[in-house]
Amino acid sequence: MAATRTTVSRRRVFYIPGYDPIHPRRYRELYRKESAIQAGVSGYGISLCARQGGARYGWDVKGLIDGVHVDASVDVLVWSDIVRDSMETSISATYWQLLRTAWVYISTSALWRLMRLRKGPVIAALYPVAMLLGQLLIAYAAGVFVHWMTKELLEPLMGSAGQITAMAAAVGLFVWLMRWFKAKDGKFFAYYLMHDYAYGASTRGANTPELEARISNFADAIAEALADDVDEVLVVGHSSGAHLGVSVLADLIRAGRVPQHGPALGFLSLGQVVPMVSFLPDAHRLRADLAYLSVTDALTWVDVTAPGDGCAFALCDPVSVSGVAPEGKRWPLVFSAAFTQSLSPKRWKALRWRFFRLHFQYMCAFDQPRDYDYFQITAGPMTLEARYADRPASKSRIETPVNKFTSVAP
Known part of the structure; x- marks a missing residue:
């Protein structure tokens, strides 16, 4: 059963990028720039410092939000070398x-x-x-x-x-x-x-051996953090990184590597493109992982997209539309970041036709923020579960199963 902690003073964050060949420092600089802007808009404190050494690339964050000091350590789970090779x-x-x-x-x-x-x-x-x-x-x-x-x-x-x-x-x-x-x-x-x-198409939806090895490596890193003295372990998967996160966490929970009384475990999928893979005939592994993760009580899974992001399957429940929603499905909680409401008309006008930039807006500042704030989620004093405990799913979400291939085993 998932940990019942609701407040956070120490957090480990694991960020899984999408299909991106660029060095992960771009994500650190994006976080540095956009967190400062959001802090100025929302009236809280946040600072970032680069981490020296360590097994993985990352940075450390100090937040002062709602009068609470929070220390967050962010690791980028890198697969850009696999992307570059491809x-x-x-x-x-x-x-x-x-x-x-x-x-x-x-x-x-x-x-x-x-x-x-x-x-x-x-x-x-x-x-x-x-x-x-x-x-x-x-x-x-x-x-x-x-x-x-x-x-x-x-x-x-x-x-x-x-x-x-x-x-x-x-x-x-x-x-x-x-x-x-x-x-x-x-x-x-x-x-x-x-x-x-x-x-993804080259294997008709199956993972390559190199990617499977990297997924295993990611699971080891998260398992290590779950044994650490922290209040929450948060996994963030963006774009293609969302379906990698699904498989990483499914493997972790199946193997019994999530301690019952350990840190709260959260999964935040952003701008997901899961159907691009799960709709392919040999994506048995991904469909099985989606079904498994959707019923577990070992984590909290929140899926955030926005109709303004033309590169994502906005408000499409990745489990349901893939045709693998089992009885008793709990996750994910699907809602919209509502770009047209969370961004001022002036800001929305400036970004509206910048499609690739909008695909990264989930990790950026909003000048009219509503209930989605990436920096409060990653550096604030509430667990993902507590933050969205009373948040209803978007009424306009799409749950219709339209996938032709629903098998979860070869």
């Missing part, structure tokens, strides 16, 4: 990924079923397909034009040599443009997003 592909290999990923989602009917939930994340998934095909078309058209122009100029003068020169110029321009597009992907995000969606 992204180290050639241009031609990326286009092969495009074809293979499209085939997996279309042939299994997962794409059409995902569209019945939310069109936003499906459009986000189609964006890299359209962008990569567009880049290919532009490069091809440019090559054809240069070939025609060069041939018209040189063939009368050089004969067949002019034709060869024209072809070489066309191929050279095509290759240069394709390489240029890839080099500028920091602006286009086409290759990055293609690798993201291809990663």
Whole structure:
């Protein structure tokens, strides 16, 4: 049974990022910047200092909220090396990924079923397909034009040599443009997003051996914290990190590694994209973990999304829509961060079309905060369970099971 502690003076936080190849210091700097802004808006105290040494990258936080001093230690559970390895592909290999990923989602009917939930994340998934095909078309058209122009100029003068020169110029321009597009992907995000969606599709929803090993490593780190003298252990999973968190915590609880009278255990999933994986045919492991975690009393699971985040399956209960909700389901508590209400009209106008930035808004400051505040959750004096004990689920949440594949065993 979950610990009944409601107040916190010491907390361990484990943050699981999404599919992100960047060094975890970006999350520390995001926390530093946005926590200071939120503290100024909400009138509490919070400070951060970098941690020196240790087995994992992280930082320490001191909060003074509601007159209570809280010490929080934040660890980033890193899998960016696995992400980087999966992204180290050639241009031609990326286009092969495009074809293979499209085939997996279309042939299994997962794409059409995902569209019945939310069109936003499906459009986000189609964006890299359209962008990569567009880049290919532009490069091809440019090559054809240069070939025609060069041939018209040189063939009368050089004969067949002019034709060869024209072809070489066309191929050279095509290759240069394709390489240029890839080099500028920091602006286009086409290759990055293609690798993201291809990663899960390449195994039809199953975890790679490397990812399974990392999940085991994450579970060991959290188990160690649960044996520490703290009041709460909080796991935060963002985007793809949410479904990793589901499996990590399911493994931990199944193995009896959550002490009955230890720290309160909380799981906060943010901007989750669980259906992108759980709707694939071989995602047996994830679907089993979703079902198991949804009935356990060993933790509190809160799922926060927002319709304003076009990259997440907003207000979609990840257990129910995946078709694996068992009798007696308790979790997750699903509600909205309500970007359009928690952000002032001016701030919302500035962010509205910055889709990737909005996908990270859950870990950022709100200038008109309501009952969701990432920094009070991670550095405040209440456990996740106590903070949302009386919070009803959003009435507009989606619980309709639309997944074709509901098996939890191969």
